[in-house]
Amino acid sequence: MEKKCIGIDVGGTTVKLGLFEADGALIRKWEVPTRKEEGGVHILPDVAASVRAALAEERLSLSDVAGAGMGIPGPVLENGYVEVCVNLGWRDMNPQQILSGLLDGLPICSGNDANVAALGEMWQGGGKGYSDIVMVTLGTGVGGGVILNQKIVSGKHGLAGEIGHIRIREGEKESCNCGGHGCVEQIASATGIAREARRAMAANPETASAMRRFGDAVTAKDVLDCAKEGDAMALEVMETVGYYLGWALAVVSMTVDPELFVIGGGVSKAGSFLIDFIQKYYERFTPISENKAGITLATLGNDAGIYGAARLLL
């Protein structure tokens, strides 16, 4: 029997876990709450206890497992060291070493959660069968991951794949969370799309729009729903989003030239309707070659992290 592997996706609210066959088949998945109190000191013992319990239920032992991978919501150095992870309260520790110690020396790998999710989509998701992909996750913020030759590109300071913080719009007055102005995240995240919609409504007070019924509480989903129904102002907002996202992907192509972009996160639930806006401008801004990367949807949703974490081991 080939050994199993375990994927662990440590989030700020829950830790997601998955037990996998070596070929990527998911045997079972489960969650435990993330106890952040006392500097997050309980998180890894909780994970270890939960792994042991799940294996026992499957009538497996740690010796049936090749190892575990772990996605962490912050920068992770090459040796697994975490200087600071504000989301979990961790500081100056090596979580993969600690977890290995709690699991009888089981081999553990770790990486940044966005990068790990990109690896998951490459392995068993929208990028299955590809080895050079860039994932862009359009959620509350915009995350990303660069996978070349089936391996995560972390970057020298853990900043590779920070697609959300590519500066793309000149003249933006509001600050991004990163301190910059005009980041992709400010336009194409769920919060960014909602803000673009509020701006459009405020700038054109005389223009009717189906978005107006939501007022300032308008969400990205509202914008996308209205655009799908043909609302002109919502369509205009999506043109803006597609323009800047397509531009950003073009820039990424001129740097690493992937085979495929995989678009995930809550905003990507809008499906091919969203992809079409991005594709239009991506093609416009890559006139240098007929050979272009594809743009496709992520398929693993919230499970990308556990898939990618398990794949870290292989």
Next chain:
Amino acid sequence: MEKKCIGIDVGGTTVKLGLFEADGALIRKWEVPTRKEEGGVHILPDVAASVRAALAEERLSLSDVAGAGMGIPGPVLENGYVEVCVNLGWRDMNPQQILSGLLDGLPICSGNDANVAALGEMWQGGGKGYSDIVMVTLGTGVGGGVILNQKIVSGKHGLAGEIGHIRIREGEKESCNCGGHGCVEQIASATGIAREARRAMAANPETASAMRRFGDAVTAKDVLDCAKEGDAMALEVMETVGYYLGWALAVVSMTVDPELFVIGGGVSKAGSFLIDFIQKYYERFTPISENKAGITLATLGNDAGIYGAARLLL
């Protein structure tokens, strides 16, 4: 005696060649003219004959050589295949296979010349001691190369490292050679800097400037010389160049996060005076982290290609 290696940099006018020790010490370098007639059919036989002659003069034989690397001015597929290389007249051929045949089966590797030059700068130039660098060559055009983990990132369609064709300026009306509008190359190449200067003079006809004595024949070197002497309009042009180049490097950092940027090409002869303009905006546009890539000057000049080609083998 450890085996030598050979670096070959095939240019449109001359082929540069270098014989190296395995540790990167240059034993000798020489050139042969690039005979482009008849579809460039003479180029590789000329190279092979020249290699044999040089080895004979050094009292070496092909068996003393581990292999040769070759930089080619166009896209090269992973297996060495060249679909088309307009600069040389080559079409649908595998130059590395042909050259190997002409040199008794000597192992030959090949790659795009800009990428190969970046590898050379990493090995023995401005990036010596680093393993993750991005080179930007400011010449007639703007070229580039991405090196991660000491290896060239070519990209799926040979477009990785095309830093010159990152779209960076909105609203540009003139076309770039690539068909795009607002590429880095249109601003930061030698021709781009000269054009910015002509535009500045035309837009401010009343303003005195030391650049005016050159008229429309103003060159990038003239602009840099005038800026160094404190000419306000030339300084303004260099601010624009630094702004867009710094912005482009910031975007590259958010994608692959290198340890070092190496700036080469004719424009880089301006030295640290140029770097300072780039650095100022690079730092402004990477507020996300205190940990930033360095920006330094290339040191190998026109020899970067032969160094990098030799390094391809190792």
